[in-house]
Amino acid sequence: MFTKSDLKEMSRKELERLLSDVKKALQAARNRDQREARKAATKAAAEFGFSLGEISETKPSAPAKKKPKVKNPSKPMYANPDDKKQTWTGKGRQPNWFRSQVESGTAPDAMRI
Known part of the structure; x- marks a missing residue:
């Protein structure tokens, strides 16, 4: 574990390398948590006799692009x-x-x- 004084003594390159390593570790932890959550959800669904795919909401495809409203200009009076x-x-x-x-x-x- 780093203390504030350790960080203050590090060079910019060392700090950037540390930051990069931390970002990679965070992503790995996130992926690990997602795998564990998926396993737990699959197990919970199986207890009720379903597969995870059967009970999960399907992701909608990319939202349809809304067509711009065409305004019909009013006629001059x-x-x-x-x-x-x-x-x-x-x-x-x-x-x-x-x-x-x-x-x-x-x-x-x-x-x-």
């Missing part, structure tokens, strides 16, 4: 009387041209397409 290229669907924030037309006395129904 209003057009600027001064510039017919400027339109508004009537949804969301009112455009400045619409607001100024209403303030100047134009009825919204007069701008309907």
